Every structure is written in structure tokens, then in C-alpha cells.
Amino acid sequence: MKKIKDITTLGFALFAMFFGAGNLLLPPFIGLNAADQWDWAIIGFGLTGILLPLLGVLSIINSGESFKDLGNRTHPYIATILGIIIMLGIGPLIAIPRTAATTFEVGLLPAFQNLSPIWGSILFFAVTFILSIRPSKVVNVIGNFLTPLLLILLIGMIIMGILFPLSPNTAHQMESMQAFKLGFIEGYQTLDVLASVIFSSIIIAAAKAKGYEKLKDKNRIVTSAGCLATFCLLLIYGGLVFLGAKSGYPLSPDVKRAELLLFISHKIFGSYGVLAISVSIALACLTTAIALTCAVGTFFSQLFNNRITYEWIVIICCLFSAVLAITGVEYIIQIAYPFLAFIYPIVITLVLYVLIFGRLIKSRLPYIGALAGTTLVSTIYLLAGFEIHIKGAENILASIPLATYELWWVIPSIVGFLLFLLLDKLKVSR
Template identity: 55%
Template sequence: MKKSKLSNVLTLGFALFAMFFGAGNLLLPPLIGVETGANFFIAIISFGLTGVLLPFTGILSVVFSGDSFHDLGNRINKYLVLILGTITIICIGPLIAIPRTAATTFEVGIKPFFQGMNPIWSSFVFFAITLALAIRPSKVVDVIGNYLTPILLVLLVILITMGIINPTANFSSSKLSMTGAFSRGFIEGYQTLDVLASVIFAGIIIKATKDKGYVDKKSKSQIVIVSGLLSTTCLLFVYGGLIYLGATSGVANGTEISRSELLIHISQNILGQYGVIAIALCMAFACLTTSIALTSAVGTFLNKITNGKLSYTLLTILCTIISFGLSIKGVDKIIEFAYPPLVFVYPITITLVIYIVLFGRFIKSKVPYTLALICSTVIAVFDLLKLFGKLDESTLKYLDKIPFFEYGLGWIIPSLIGFILGLGIDKIVNKKTSV
């Protein structure tokens, strides 16, 4: 690999890591470790599936389809995927993910040092920086990949390495079985929002790759895939390390402690007061890089679907204003609010991504993919109704007969049945057409 090519892969890979690694990615793993205890390794595997492997699959699904999420939509149904894309961009944008980055920066990076500060001022400065760097989308990837991410990674590696060498305590006790630990890690991975973000971030990385001169399909795909592998390796190391630190934090399962307080507790135990400073810097860089990338993604996506009627600049300004207003609610409130929409949209997005990657090169018909998405959507609706307590006992008893439904994974078998049924319908239609 030439030096320039290696340099480009490092820039793009680190940029992609930083785009994915935001507020939830730093806060969620330690609590999973506390809750799963000695079963932490099972939790690492399951959290890695939804937090690492599936986002990488999301990148691949776009690479195999074209240059952006819109090309992915053409493989299914452009109207269906346009609706899904809009819901996704709102979730990973001003509704949940971007406000969470600012709220987390305040709670972990600012509040420990300035107890009386109003979160409004912290969020104002945070979004002023976000807007200043996101307003020029061509510079987003280079700024994140060349400058911000290396600092973030060095700080995280120091914290995790020290915590592994000198664990604070023995593994916390857990009431969760191995199956329960797996389910906990898998479902909690939804909160990272990374599968949703991956199909949007792919377009940013692909555009940056083409801007660096890799315009033919082969070289473009190679650079994006290798960069994706670099980012997923970094993510898996960091997630695994943070889950382990939570499992050996000395915090008992069931203790009333917020995610932010747990992270501060762990860093302080490992590195003392320097640990608090280190985690504050980690949080600021992690959240800022993600906020910049997401704001840019929102502006680009909505600008394209409105055919340029709403300018990129206007959309990024509106995105930061809305995100600023929601950010002052606090991290736990935002995570609590985020869970229902994620329970609905995640199974649908995962179905789209997995089936395109597995079968997209061989099966060109839109019918199987569309039926698989419809089946996942039906199950997602039932999951949402269950979450809000709108299903009676008899209905729940029937739904629990669906494999994995009780673990929030009931969409797997129905989507497969829908896909196979779609293949059958497509064969029959093609046979009649050819007669």
C-alpha cells in the first residue's frame, strides 16, 4: 500500500470511528458491564453485533448499491426507503443523537469542574463550534480524521489499558443469565444509533473517498471497506474495554447511579483526578466529532430530498437550533425518550442492511426485500405496542411463540419468511410474463 493510500485510509478510518463514537458509545458500555458482571464477554459479543458489525454492514450495503442512501433506496422502493431515511435522519439528528452529544459533554466534561454552570451556556458554545465546522461539509472528514480522532483514541487507550492492568474490583454480581446478558448487550446496542447512522455516514465517507481521487468503483470500494475495517477494529477494542471497566468498577448491580456518574467514577478510580480530566476530554472530542458529522449528514440528506429548495446552510442552522433546545433536558431523559422510536426503526433498518449485503449481488428483484421490510415493520409495531403496555396477555402469549420475540429480536424469522415468499412471488410473476 502506497504511503498516500495508507494516509488516506487512516484519515477516513479514524474519521468514521469518530463519527460513530459519540455520546452513547462512551456512556452505554460501562453500565452493561455492571449489569452483566462475569458474563461481560458475552455482552461484548452481543453489543459488538449491533454496535460494530451491523454498522459496518450498513456501510457495505451502501457501497454495494452506489454512493449514498438514496442509491440503497433504489434497490428496494424509493418511496418506502425515502420515508425510512427521513425517520432515520431525524432520529440520528436533531431529535435524539445530536442533543445527546451536547448533554453528555456538559454532564461528563463540564459539570464535574463547574458545578453551578447552567447547561444552556455549555450547549450554546458546543453548537456554535459544531455549526462553524459543519457549515463547510468538504472539510468535515479531514478535520475529524486528522486532528480530533487521534487525541480521542490516545486518551481512551490509556484509560482502558490502565483499567485492565489494575482492575478496581472483582466482577460485579449479576442476576442475568448468559442469554440475558446477550440480550441486554444486543438491545442496548440500539442506543448507539450506529446502524441508523451507518447508511448515512457511508455517503459522507464515499464522497470524501472520491474527492481524494478514488473515483472508479473498484478503488473506491476498496478504500471505503478497508477504512471501515479500521474503524470497526477501534470500536470493538474501545467497547470491549469499557464493558470490562464497568464489570470491574466495584459498583454493585442495581445501585442508583447515572451513566455519567458511573463513567466519572471509573475514570477517577483508575487515573485519579487526571482520570476525570481525561474522560472530560474524551467526551468533548467524541461528542463534538459525532455532532459535526451528524449535523453535516442532516443538512446533506434533507438538501437532496428537497432538490435543493432548502439550502445546506439553512438546514444545518435549523438542525443546531433544534438540537440546542432539546439538549438541555439531560442525558438520561434523552436516552429514555429515545428508546421507543429506536425499538420501531432499528429492526426495519437492520433488515434492509443485512438482506442487501447478503443477497444484493445475486437477487436484483425488489419484491423479496420489500416483503422482508414489511414483515419487520409489523413486528416492530408489536414491539412498540408491547413497550407501551398496549397488548393484552393473550396477545402477548401468542407473540411470544415467535422465535426470539421476548428478547426484542422477533423480526428475524418473519423477515426471512417474507424474503423467501417474495422470491416465490417474483418467480411466478416472471414465469407468467415469459409465457
């Protein structure tokens, strides 16, 4: 009985970590565009937004207890560089300002239609700064009451949407592979793969605190908790994709994700439902921003050996995030794509190769080779995103098998892995 209780506790904790309120905006948008092919969109989104984060957790527990242990399978310097890039992504560059922008567009704007995004950002980060500079129990209280409320609202909205579809007939079509690709790419925007390799240590520490000290017991309890969290994510994300597909919201190139979510909640629950979900999402975004700001402050203060203090890093993080948040959710998502398209395949490569070959191959060189192959093609795509084109390189990459499914990094990573594995064998034979 204790084991089941612990799995449930850790599983819901992991779910809460992955389920950022900003991610609520992605699934309905996917469903709206996928229409009748919403099931294929769920499969694509499930791979990058649900399954891969679980694999991220598993890669950590199979390597040690933190991202440093996973990164050290390649080289300590590589682990540090990847850690910095990941923390910037889930911190002031994307995730933190997105929580503030989501709060303004979904939580504040419906109630205060004349409120400036500048004042919304100032208010949000003033509270974030106060609660991050000296972490308070208030955050835990809000989180403990908020998560059940948000889940009850979402599950209720999904059940009502399934029983009484808003618009059973869709006026547009998308091919199954297009829907899959859309879901797959949008899954990057959850940032959960990046978060999984950073925050897994929290779940592992919680499992050890509950008495699971032995490696075998610890791995079992964390794996079971991960599977529970994965099921919950699939249930919520899948339901939201379905609601988007059946929403009847007019499809256009300038569809705003926040407006779509508010439209669906209003159609199902009315004005009171919109108010309730707006408040819940705003509070969820706030607690997420506080947790991420604390993580950024801790990571970089340790990285600089406290030469730059935690307090100063929190101040810098809040100021930078506040400026970027004013630009709005849609703009943040747009500018995030080149960054995510660059770093996501690199982290996925590290996670998958360590999971598959970690117990068989202990040498660092093959993993460095796999990362080198992925990083090379990711860099070419990143430069192309900034209109810097390398003659002929993009055409070659487009012809790589699986490129059509946004898996252009798979073959280069395999080539790099095998080549460096061969070099390692030759080095040993000498």
C-alpha cells in the same frame, strides 16, 4: 505501501465517524450490569454496535455509492421515507441532543457544579450553530488533534484497568444470555447502523479521490478500511465493558452512565485524568454535533429542493435539539429506545437481505416483502411502547422463535421475503 497507508487513513476516518463520544457512556454501563458475564455482553454489543455497522457499509458499496442506491433496491419512495426517519434519529431526535447532554454532564458539570443545563445547552448549540451555518476548518483542526488525544487516554485507561482491576470481585451475577441480551439491546443506542448507511458515501468518495475508481479496487479498499475500523471499535468498546465490570461502582436502578465513566477515570487517573477526558469528550461531542447538523441541513434542504434553505434547517435543528438536550442523557436514552426498536430492525433487514441476496435477486418485490414483515412487527412493538396494545398480537410475537434474543423480526422478514418472491415468480410466469 500507498495502499496500506490509504487503508489506515480511511479505516481511522471510519472509526472516528462511528465512535461518537456519547457512545463512551454505553459500554461501562453494560459491563457494570453484566459483571462476570462481561464477555457475553461484549458479544451482544459487538453484533449491533460493531458488526452490523460494518455490514451497513458493505451493503452500500455493493449497491452503489449512497443510501439512495441501497433504498432503491426496494422503491424510491421507501428510500426517501427511511432516509427521513434515519436522519431524524441521528439528528435532532436523539444523537445531536445526546451529544450536548453528554458534554454538559461529563465535560462541564465536573468543573462547574452549579451550572444550569439550560445555559450548558445554550452555550453548546450557539457554538454548533456558528460552525454549522458556515462550516469552518476549525472543526477539522479540533478533530485531527482531538481523536488521537481521546484514543490515547482511553487506551491508557483500559490498559491500566486491565493490569490493575479496580474491583476484581463482583457482588452480583447475571446469566450469560441476559448479559448477551443487554449488550445486544444497548448496541442499538450507538445509532451506528443508521449512521453507516448514511455516511458510507463519504468513505467511498474519499477512496475514489485517492485513485480507486474501478469498482473492484474501490470495494477492496473500503472493505479493508471497514475491517480496521471494526477492530478498533472492538478494542475500545471491549475494554470499556471490562472496566465497567471491574469498576466496583455500586449497582442500583438509577445508575447514571456519565457518573460511572467519571468514577472509572477518576479511580485510574485521578482528578487531572478526569479533567483531560472531560475536555476531550466535550470537544468530541461538539465536532460530532456539528457534523450531524451539517448532514441534517444538507439532507433536508436537498429533499425540499431548497424551498427550505440549509440555513433555516440548521436553525430549526439546533433549537429543537437544545430543548431536548436539557432533559439529560438518561432521559434521551430512555425515550430513544421505542424509536430505535422500531427503525433498527427495518434497516438491519434491508442491509442483510441486500448483502445476502443482492447479486442473485434483482427484483424489488422480495425486499419489499422482507421490509413489510419486519415493519409490521416493529409497529406492534412501537405501539406497545406507548401503551397501545393490540389484543393477542404481543403474545403471538413473544412466541416467535428468536424473540427471546430480541430477534423477533427475523422470522416475519423471512416469511415476507419468500411470499413476495413467490408472487414475483408467478407474476413473471404469466
